[in-house]
Amino acid sequence: MQSSRRNFLKNLAASTAAVATGSHAFASESNSIRFDLSRNIIGANNNLNIALIGAGGMGVQDTITALSTPGIKLVAACDLYDGRLKDAKDKWGKDLFTTRSYKEILSRKDVDAVIVATPDHWHQQISIDAMKAGKHVYCEKPMVHSIAEGPAVIQAQKETGKIFQVGSQGVSSLGNEKAKQLLKDGAIGQLNYAEGFWARHSPVGAWQYPIPADASPATVDWDTYISNTTKRPFDKLRFFRWRNYLDYGTGMSGDLFVHLFSSLHFITDSLGPKKVYSSGGLRYWKDGREVPDVLLGTFDYPQTQVHPAFNLSLRCNFVDGTSGTTYLKLVGSEGSMDITWDDVVLKRNKTITSDDPFFIEQMKKAGTPVTDRKRILPPEDIRFEAEKGYKGGPYDHFVNFFTAIRNGGKVFEDAIFGYRAAAPALLCIDSYNNETAISWNPETLQLVKK
Numbered sequence: 369m370q371s372s373r374r375n376f377l378k379n380l381a382a383s384t385a386a387v388a389t390g391s392h393a394f395a396s397e398s399n400s401i402r403f404d405l406s407r408n409i410i411g412a413n414n415n416l417n418i419a420l421i422g423a424g425g426m427g428v429q430d431t432i433t434a435l436s437t438p439g440i441k442l443v444a445a446c447d448l449y450d451g452r453l454k455d456a457k458d459k460w461g462k463d464l465f466t467t468r469s470y471k472e473i474l475s476r477k478d479v480d481a482v483i484v485a486t487p488d489h490w491h492q493q494i495s496i497d498a499m500k501a502g503k504h505v506y507c508e509k510p511m512v513h514s515i516a517e518g519p520a521v522i523q524a525q526k527e528t529g530k531i532f533q534v535g536s537q538g539v540s541s542l543g544n545e546k547a548k549q550l551l552k553d554g555a556i557g558q559l560n561y562a563e564g565f566w567a568r569h570s571p572v573g574a575w576q577y578p579i580p581a582d583a584s585p586a587t588v589d590w591d592t593y594i595s596n597t598t599k600r601p602f603d604k605l606r607f608f609r610w611r612n613y614l615d616y617g618t619g620m621s622g623d624l625f626v627h628l629f630s631s632l633h634f635i636t637d638s639l640g641p642k643k644v645y646s647s648g649g650l651r652y653w654k655d656g657r658e659v660p661d662v663l664l665g666t667f668d669y670p671q672t673q674v675h676p677a678f679n680l681s682l683r684c685n686f687v688d689g690t691s692g693t694t695y696l697k698l699v700g701s702e703g704s705m706d707i708t709w710d711d712v713v714l715k716r717n718k719t720i721t722s723d724d725p726f727f728i729e730q731m732k733k734a735g736t737p738v739t740d741r742k743r744i745l746p747p748e749d750i751r752f753e754a755e756k757g758y759k760g761g762p763y764d765h766f767v768n769f770f771t772a773i774r775n776g777g778k779v780f781e782d783a784i785f786g787y788r789a790a791a792p793a794l795l796c797i798d799s800y801n802n803e804t805a806i807s808w809n810p811e812t813l814q815l816v817k818k
C-alpha cells in the first residue's frame with residue numbers, strides 16, 4: 369500500500385508538471401498493454417469471417433464496430449424477423465447470406481466467429497452451440513438469462529477452448545484501465561464504497577421501442593422465439609419490446625447494472641458481492657411490463673487478497689426528470705474517482721485535519737513530525753481524459769476479441785468473468801420479487817442457503 373501510494377504520488381507529480389508545461393502526458397501516460405492493442409493490432413493481416421446472430425439494434429452496432437477493425441468480413445446474418453434480414457442485406461450487400469435459423473450459420477465452414485446479440489433468453493443456448501460448432505463467440509451482456517444457465521457456458525468454453533467474450537465493452541476502455549491503475553497506485557487510498565446509476569426519461573429509454581408496421585406471424589418466427597420458454601400466442605410487444613418481460617429479458621439490473629458490475633470487477637479485480645438486496649417499483653411506465661422502472665440495489669463485497677471489504681450501491685430510474693446521467697464512482701479513504709469509458713475524474717481529500725488522532729498516530733509510526741506548517745496541496749480535481757480521436761471502448765473490446773482469436777490468447781471478459789458480473793445482476797430480480805436479501809458465494813459461484 370505504502371509503495372503503491374508512493375507510485376501514485378510520483379506519477380501525480382510528473383503529470384502535474386506536464387500539465388504546467390502544456391504537454392499531453394496524461395493521455396500518453398496510460399501505460400496499459402491493452403491500450404497498445406488498439407494502436408497496434410497484432411495479426412491484422414489474418415482475415416477473419418464473422419456472422420451476426422440477432423440483427424437488431426445492438427447486433428447492428430456491434431457489427432459496424434467489428435467491421436471497423438482491420439481484417440474482418442461479415443459473411444452471414446440471422447434474425448427471426450424478416451425486416452431485420454432485409455435491412456442487413458441493404459446495409460451489407462445483397463450477397464450476404466441471411467437466414468432465420470442460427471444453426472444454418474453455425475454449420476457454415478467459412479464462419480470463424482459469431483456475434484450473439486439476441487434477447488437474453490437465447491444467449492446461453494446459441495453461445496454453447498456456437499462454441500461446440502467450433503466458432504469463437506462475442507456474446508452480448510448479460511451472459512445468461514438466469515444464474516442456473518452460467519456454469520454450462522463456462523464448461524463449454526473450457527471444453528472447446530474457443531474464445532468467448534461478453535459484450536460489456538466498458539472493461540476494454542481507456543477510462544476503466546486508467547481507473548484500475550489509479551486504484552492500484554493508491555490514488556484514492558483504501559476503497560470502502562462504490563456507486564453507480566442510470567437515469568433516463570423517454571419512451572425509447574424506457575424500452576418502448578417502435579414496432580414495425582408489418583410485424584405479424586408471417587414476418588416473425590414466433591414459434592422459434594418462444595421455443596425455449598413459456599408457450600403463448602403471437603404477441604408483437606413481447607417480441608419487439610422483450611426487455612419488459614421476464615421470459616426474455618432480465619429487467620434493469622440484467623440490462624444495465626451488469627455493465628457497472630463488469631467495470632467495477634475489472635477495476636478492482638473483485639470476484640463479486642456476497643450479499644445482494646434490491647428494491648424498487650413500477651412508478652410510471654405502466655404498459656403491461658413485468659419489471660420495475662425504478663430499481664435500487666445494495667451489495668456487500670467481502671474482503672479478498674486484492675481489496676478490502678466495501679459496499680456498492682446501484683440505481684436505475686426511468687422516470688428521472690433530470691435524466692441522462694450514468695457514472696461509476698469509487699470512494700476511498702483519501703479521495704474518489706468518477707469513471708466513464710473515456711475519462712476519470714479524481715478528487716483527492718483537500719487536507720487531513722492535523723488534530724485527527726488516527727492521522728497523528730500514523731504520522732508518528734511513519735516517523736514524520738506533525739507540524740502546523742501549511743503545505744503545498746495537489747490539485748483538487750484531476751481529469752484524466754482519453755486523447756482526441758480515441759476510438760472508444762467498443763472498438764477496443766472487439767480488437768481484444770479478435771487479437772485473442774488470432775494469437776490463441778485470452779480475453780479478460782471471458783465466461784467466468786461474464787458470469788461473475790451477470791450473477792449479482794440476476795439475483796437482483798429474485799431479491800426484488802421475493803423481497804429478501806440473497807447470499808452468494810462469489811468464489812464458488814453458488815447461492816448460500818441460510
Ligand SMILES: NC(=O)c1ccc[n+]([C@@H]2O[C@H](COP(=O)([O-])OP(=O)(O)OC[C@H]3O[C@@H](n4cnc5c(N)ncnc54)[C@H](O)[C@@H]3O)[C@@H](O)[C@H]2O)c1
Pocket residue numbers: 421422423424425426427446447448449452468470485486487488490508509510535536537592593608623
Ligand atoms: N453492450 C451494450 O451496450 C448493449 C446495448 C444494447 C443491447 N445489448 C444487448 O444486446 C442484445 C440485443 O439487444 P437489442 O437492443 O439489440 O435488441 P433488439 O430487439 O433490437 O434485437 C434483438 C434481435 O434478435 C432477434 N432474435 C430474437 N431471437 C432470436 C433468435 N433465437 N435467433 C436469431 N435472432 C433472434 C430479434 O428479431 C431482434 O432483431 C441484448 O442481450 C442486450 O442486452 C447490449
